Amino acid sequence: MSSETAFAEAHRARGLAPFLRSQMRNIAPFLTLIFLSAFFAFASPSFATLDNLGNILTQVSVTGIIAVGLTFVILCAEIDLSIASIANVTGIAVAYFTLQESYVNIANIPLPGAVAIILSILLCALLGLVNALGLTVIGIPSFIMTLAMMQIAAGISALLVRGQIAYKVPSLITTLGSGSIGGIPWIVIVAAIMLLGGHLVLTYTRFGRYVYMVGGNREAAEYSGLNVKLILGAVMVISAVCSGIGGMLGVAHFGSAQQNEFDTYLLDSIAAVVVGGTSLFGGRGGIGNTIVGLFVLGVLNNGLDHVNIDSFLKILIRGLILLAALVINVYAQRLREKAAE
Amino acid sequence: MTVGQQPILELQGITKSFGGVEALRGVDFALYPGEIHGLVGENGAGKSTLMKIIAGVHTEFSGRFLVDGQEMHFRSARDAHAAGIAMVHQELSVAPDLTVAENVFLGNQPTNALGLVQWRRMAREAGEQLARFGIDVDPMARLGDLPIGLQQLIEIARVLFSGARIVILDEPTSALSPPEVERLFATLRRLREEGTAIVFISHFIEDILRVSDTVTVFRNGRKVAETASAATSKGALIEAMIGRGGEVLEHSYTDDLMLPQPSDSQVVLKVDQLSLSRSLQEVSFEARAGEVLGIYGFMGCGQQELSRILFGKLKPDGGTLAVDGTRKTFASTAAARRAGVALVPESRRDMLFHQEPVYKNISISILDRISALLLKPAQERDIAKRQVDQLQIRPPVVGLDLGMLSGGNQQKVALAKWLTYPPKLLVLCEPTRGMDVGAKNDVINIVRDLRARGLAIIVLSTEPETVLSLADRILVLKRGALVREFKNEPVSKDRLLEAA
Known part of the structure; x- marks a missing residue:
């Protein structure tokens, strides 16, 4: 133990700079968040209020739930482009299995609420399993596999609602999606619990370690006798189930289930994970980073509404900030590699 | 055979070190036109280092480097190429997703006045070149679909027919089947007749003895023997490679x-x-x-x-x-x-x-x-x-x-x-x-x-x-x-x- 402390001291003596450089991945998103918050607080008096903090939290909740699973996928150096479509189809499915008002013109199958929820979760898990099999058994790159799944899930959505809009979902989903307890929206609590759960799994379980190791060096994981395909398959299923939960609560939150409802969540979720500093090359980052990324995105989206900017310019600004985050992401990876040499 | 002729390539007193470790110590080496020169030595004996100096990969070294009697100093592999020196490295360096013809003409495809690739001409010429080498393959086939040995032969063919006057082959036969080795040797002999100088590095001493005119043995960064292939044997070469007594740092396992x-x-x-x-x-x-x-x-x-x-x-x-x-x-x-x-x-x-x-x-x-x-x-x-x-x-x-x-x-x-x-x-x-x-x-x-x-x-x-x-x-x-x-x-x- 003494040698270890001696080493730690030697490490410290080597200076703060190399340490900071190796932590660039975690520091940069945090600084971005602080900078953005300070900027909007200065630019608009209505931004830095407790009420608005609540708004931001609510606004990022659905993205947050979807991003939990996506974090696992990106940590394995894979990608899931089907998250928004799977969220959409799961939200539509849970409405499809619920008795709708008579004016809703959908030939649906009303079932008890619990059954509707279970069936919907099974549906998204099944779609995740198809992603998993395509990736691991057939060997289709996840980018392409999930691109196909994006279409498939959208196709199922289209067939279920046929251009109509459904409104009713099981009461549990309605409560979790749009209710609140003690002034705190349930959807924020669900997002917080899922993010915490994801963090605990990644940090404290054997499976979480495997995810990091597979992402860090897939070849080495295989040479260590890990079942890499099983782990990759599992993260694809986890991602789909998280998306499905996000989709069900999202439908309740928006008050309707319809086609293309979640389209913006694909980019938002990927942006949240990557802006937070999780490496696209895998093995580095985690839920903590994703939370910071969610806040950066949430503050940005919300803050731009508080300042007087051309609403069409906002889209461009978001794109530029995403680009900056990606540059930092790649750059941080390089710095770290240099520090390790 | 080579007496009185001017060497196409001559190295004098080449010394090269990597971070304080001497990889080559005062090596002299001469190569004549129309000669196949075999190089043998254990891993780390210095033969690859010497070849990389010749091919312009390593540019920092001391000693004299003469091509056609002119002192030269290459700053890159491109310089070596311009001087007519080409090397086939041990690892395959082909583009598996391109066609055979594209691989043969990699970097200098024939083009027309507009700069467009002349596919038909390229395919025809590639087919002709490969046929000279005894390779009968569709020039428009994807290279990666061919067996590894054939890919290696095609890579060798590319270098052999690039017009180089000096060709270095590093372990060319390790992935080849016996008939493929025969084809390679026949081509090497033909190129020798045309005056090309060839350096042939291999662990397979029988191969070296069969195809080369001269053999040079390296040990611990030194040239320890140079002899006509006809005048030596596998046993003698192995003994020279390993060395008896002297120069032994670790247990050398030369004794039974x-x-x-x-x-x-x-x-x-x-x-x-x-x-x-x-x-x-x-x-x-x-x-x-x-x-x-x-x-x-x-x-x-x-x-x-x-x-x-x-x-x-x-x-x-x-x-x-x-x-x-x-x-x-x-x-x-x-x-x-x-x-x-x-x-x-x-x-x-x-x-x-x-x-x-x-x-x-x-x-x-x-x-x-x-x-x-x-x-x-x-x-x-x-x-x-x-x-x-x-x-x-x-x-x-x-x-x-x-x-x-x-x-x-x-x-x-x-x-x-x-x-x-x-x-x-x-x-x-x-x-x-x-x-x-x-x-x-x-x-x-x-x-x-x-x-x-x-x-x-x-x-x-x-x-x-x-x-x-x-x-x-x-x-x-x-x-x-x-x-x-x-x-x-x-x-x-x-x-x-x-x-x-």
């Missing part, structure tokens, strides 16, 4: 070493008729508990493929594996690990997580033994600490990122990950490659200790010393087939090289 009586302990691994396309041909052997089985062969002899099959990373085309008498077909490396097989590959990059701390590298293979669901970091660190102390890994800090350790210590970590719950069969590829003497001895002692604990150990190496220092029984693998078994008999480096 007595292998012990083969053990009759339990058979842990039985391999029967294992085949893999061009790499392995009906390989059969057994490995026993408490025995170190050495498998020796040149680079590309099929060792790497064999080790990957044993660990479930590659699937054989035919043949069976049995561990402890039970037949196995490993679906994954995880299945091999569960069956009690462990592999330490030759490349540490493939085996280790450089951005993760040492203890996570050591615990990764045994996590399922110490934790069902939740990790137990304290226990992981304890286990790692014990291995680090036992294997004397420096610095002894289990929380340090692996990338901060030296190569030799990383290699020990690669071993350490399998030792807490020892496997039944441990497969080690090049376990001491690139290590200093101290680290080598540490590894040798670890392996002996594991043998005493009853593991079956297979050591695969292209370095005779490694096999000789560790093995109780030695198999020689040559072009994918087992050609010789040494057991209960004297063995030496000469005998091994002779067999391979």
Whole structure:
């Protein structure tokens, strides 16, 4: 133990700079968040209020739930482009299995609420399993596999609602999606619990370690006798189930289930994970980073509404900030590699 | 034959060092037009370094470098190319997704006035060139779809027909079948008639003796012999390569070493008729508990493929594996690990997580033994600490990122990950490659200790010393087939090289 402390001291003596450089991945998103918050607080008096903090939290909740699973996928150096479509189809499915008002013109199958929820979760898990099999058994790159799944899930959505809009979902989903307890929206609590759960799994379980190791060096994981395909398959299923939960609560939150409802969540979720500093090359980052990324995105989206900017310019600004985050992401990876040499 | 002629290439007193270690010491070398010049020497003897100087890859060295009697100093491989020097490296460097014709004309496709590629002309000329080489292949076929040997021939053809006056071939025959070797030799002889100077590096001394006019032998960065091929023999060349007396830093294994009586302990691994396309041909052997089985062969002899099959990373085309008498077909490396097989590959990059701390590298293979669901970091660190102390890994800090350790210590970590719950069969590829003497001895002692604990150990190496220092029984693998078994008999480096 003494040698270890001696080493730690030697490490410290080597200076703060190399340490900071190796932590660039975690520091940069945090600084971005602080900078953005300070900027909007200065630019608009209505931004830095407790009420608005609540708004931001609510606004990022659905993205947050979807991003939990996506974090696992990106940590394995894979990608899931089907998250928004799977969220959409799961939200539509849970409405499809619920008795709708008579004016809703959908030939649906009303079932008890619990059954509707279970069936919907099974549906998204099944779609995740198809992603998993395509990736691991057939060997289709996840980018392409999930691109196909994006279409498939959208196709199922289209067939279920046929251009109509459904409104009713099981009461549990309605409560979790749009209710609140003690002034705190349930959807924020669900997002917080899922993010915490994801963090605990990644940090404290054997499976979480495997995810990091597979992402860090897939070849080495295989040479260590890990079942890499099983782990990759599992993260694809986890991602789909998280998306499905996000989709069900999202439908309740928006008050309707319809086609293309979640389209913006694909980019938002990927942006949240990557802006937070999780490496696209895998093995580095985690839920903590994703939370910071969610806040950066949430503050940005919300803050731009508080300042007087051309609403069409906002889209461009978001794109530029995403680009900056990606540059930092790649750059941080390089710095770290240099520090390790 | 060459008397009175001016050398096309002449090197005088070439010295080259890498970070204080001298790789070449005052080497003189001359190459004449119309000559095939063979180079032999052990790994690290300096032959590749010299060729890389000639090909403009290494540009910092001392000594004189003359082409056609003119002193030259190349600053890049491009300069060497301009001077008419081309090299085929040992590793394939082709573009598998391009067509055969595109590969043949890589970098100088024929174009018309508009700069568009003239496909028909390119295909026709590529076909003609390859036909001269005895290769009959559709020039528009995708190169990657052809067998490896053919790909290698096409790469060689590209260089041979690039118009170079000096062609260097580094181990061109290791992936070729005997008829392909014949085709290559016929082409080399034809080019020799046309006045091309060819340098031919190979571990296969028979090949060198058959095709070359002159042979130069390197040892420890020096040229120790140069002789007409007709006036020497395989035995004499091996002796010159290894050297007797003098210059011996470590145990050189030049004298006979007595292998012990083969053990009759339990058979842990039985391999029967294992085949893999061009790499392995009906390989059969057994490995026993408490025995170190050495498998020796040149680079590309099929060792790497064999080790990957044993660990479930590659699937054989035919043949069976049995561990402890039970037949196995490993679906994954995880299945091999569960069956009690462990592999330490030759490349540490493939085996280790450089951005993760040492203890996570050591615990990764045994996590399922110490934790069902939740990790137990304290226990992981304890286990790692014990291995680090036992294997004397420096610095002894289990929380340090692996990338901060030296190569030799990383290699020990690669071993350490399998030792807490020892496997039944441990497969080690090049376990001491690139290590200093101290680290080598540490590894040798670890392996002996594991043998005493009853593991079956297979050591695969292209370095005779490694096999000789560790093995109780030695198999020689040559072009994918087992050609010789040494057991209960004297063995030496000469005998091994002779067999391979």
